[in-house]
Structure formats: C-alpha cells, structure tokens
Amino acid sequence: MGEIVESLKANAIHYPSSTLSGVLSWLVKRGKVRRWKTDAGYVYIIAEDEA
Numbered sequence: 390m391g392e393i394v395e396s397l398k399a400n401a402i403h404y405p406s407s408t409l410s411g412v413l414s415w416l417v418k419r420g421k422v423r424r425w426k427t428d429a430g431y432v433y434i435i436a437e438d439e440a
Contacts, residue, residue, distance in 0.1 A: 390431070 416422040
C-alpha cells in the first residue's frame with residue numbers, strides 16, 4: 390500500500406489510503422487483481438484473464 394501511495398504522490402495524484410484500500414479489496418473480490426501476504430506485507434498483481 391505504501392508503494393502505491395508514494396507512486397501516486399510522485400505523480401501528483403492524491404487519494405486517501407482508505408479509498409485505495411477499498412478499491413484494491415473490490416478489485417481482488419472481482420478477480421481483477423490477485424493478492425497474497427508475504428513477510429514484507431501484501432503483494433498485488435493484475436490477474437490474467439482465463440481464456
């Protein structure tokens with residue numbers, strides 16, 4: 390989450406962390422993004438379409 394917030398700030402895009410976490414959760418539930426927990430925190434990747 391910290392990486393996302395910093396990347397957005399670097400590009401002058403400002404969203405509250407609560408908004409970002411809600412959107413990420415929604416994308417995970419819809420299967421658009423995959424998430425798993427590591428020792429360093431959560432990792433997110435764009436899910437591949439199953440054809």
